[in-house]
Amino acid sequence: MNAFDLYDFLKSLEDFFKLRATSKNLHLIFERPQGLIRYIKADDKKLRQVLINLLVNAIKFTDEGSVTVRVSHQNQDTSDILKFEVEDTGLGIAPEDCEGLFEAFAQTETGLNASEGSGLGLAIAQQFVTLMGGEITVRSCLNQGSTFSFTIPVQRTEDKPNPAIASIMDRVIGLAPKQALYRILVVEDRESNRLLLVELLSVLGFSVRAANNGSEAIAIWQEWNPDLILMDMRMPVVNGYEATRQIRSQPGGRDTVIIALTASAFEEQRQDIMKVGCNDLLRKPFQRGELLSKLSQYLGVEYIYNTQPEMSSNWNYSQETDNI
Ligand code: ADP
Numbered sequence: 001m002n003a004f005d006l007y008d009f010l011k012s013l014e015d016f017f018k019l020r021a022t023s024k025n026l027h028l029i030f031e032r033p034q035g036l037i038r039y040i041k042a043d044d045k046k047l048r049q050v051l052i053n054l055l056v057n058a059i060k061f062t063d064e065g066s067v068t069v070r071v072s073h074q075n076q077d078t079s080d081i082l083k084f085e086v087e088d089t090g091l092g093i094a095p096e097d098c099e100g101l102f103e104a105f106a107q108t109e110t111g112l113n114a115s116e117g118s119g120l121g122l123a124i125a126q127q128f129v130t131l132m133g134g135e136i137t138v139r140s141c142l143n144q145g146s147t148f149s150f151t152i153p154v155q156r157t158e159d160k161p162n163p164a165i166a167s168i169m170d171r172v173i174g175l176a177p178k179q180a181l182y183r184i185l186v187v188e189d190r191e192s193n194r195l196l197l198v199e200l201l202s203v204l205g206f207s208v209r210a211a212n213n214g215s216e217a218i219a220i221w222q223e224w225n226p227d228l229i230l231m232d233m234r235m236p237v238v239n240g241y242e243a244t245r246q247i248r249s250q251p252g253g254r255d256t257v258i259i260a261l262t263a264s265a266f267e268e269q270r271q272d273i274m275k276v277g278c279n280d281l282l283r284k285p286f287q288r289g290e291l292l293s294k295l296s297q298y299l300g301v302e303y304i305y306n307t308q309p310e311m312s313s314n315w316n317y318s319q320e321t322d323n324i
Pocket of ligand 1: 053057058059061088090091092093101105107108109110111112119120121122123146
């Protein structure tokens with residue numbers, strides 16, 4: 001059980017699925033009533049996994065229209081009950097298939113035709129909902145759509161919880177196919193940090209080059225024209241401020257996104273960094289997910305994610321190396 005912000009949680013799911021939905025021309029709608037409880041204690045990992053499984057299906061089995069996630073809550077004596085609905089306007093499920101749908105390896109004809117999928121998504125969703133003390137049901141009409149609903153008890157907390165460290169970006173396992181080859185220049189004088197970043201980005205499928213200081217960065221920028229630069233601000237020879245200023249003053253120098261890397265927590269520094277022409281900054285130590293989310297924000301990069309439950313995740317990025 002974790003205390004978390006339900007609104008942030010829903011927002012990150014929405015971000016996670018937005019591109020998938022848009023690429024199929026589907027409307028993705030998240031609805032919540034005014035006054036929905038915000039800070040709750042629940043098993044956020046299981047809850048996220050259930051919603052991911054339902055949303056993956058809803059998008060997969062819908063060719064036009066919308067996918068809607070509706071969240072509401074009811075007060076009970078000692079706890080609150082949260083209700084989630086994932087509704088789609090897709091292919092639907094025949095009444096005879098609705099029975100036993102939550103059993104492992106149950107796949108309807110539509111599911112089998114879809115040729116991807118394991119038939120485990122709903123079984124896992126049901127198991128997790130049960131473990132959280134709730135129930136999941138489905139209503140569906142062939143060729144009109146399906147609605148999966150579940151309720152879970154949660155506890156309300158008054159305090160604002162710490163932001164969840166594990167974001168959906170932690171599930172990124174690579175770049176989605178059919179995109180431009182993004183060129184990223186890593187500028188960092190500390191070798192261990194530089195190597196960590198270069199490796200992390202190359203493994204995902206970015207084209208990466210590295211520089212030890214600002215003057216090398218300017219030279220590589222001129223010759224290679226990267227889409228984005230991760231620029232450490234404190235460096236010998238030519239520091240990140242000077243390098244950014246020089247790049248920005250050259251023809252075409254405004255076309256490259258520059259994200260400053262800084263260990264300083266001071267707000268004044270942010271202003272200096274933006275003033276020399278950086279688009280944004282990342283404060284060290286930062287998480288892998290924060291970096292990936294910036295890359296998607298500025299370059300429109302699309303990722304592929306591990307949608308399997310966390311227990312079978314093959315991503316073993318340790319906490320220590322996660323911080324850069
Ligand atoms: P799969 O990996 O095949 O998607 P699931 O357990 O997640 O396995 O789903 C089982 C089957 O239920 C799917 O193959 C599909 O036939 C059907 N199904 C699940 N969700 C939907 C949906 N939203 N619309 C239509 N059919 C669905």
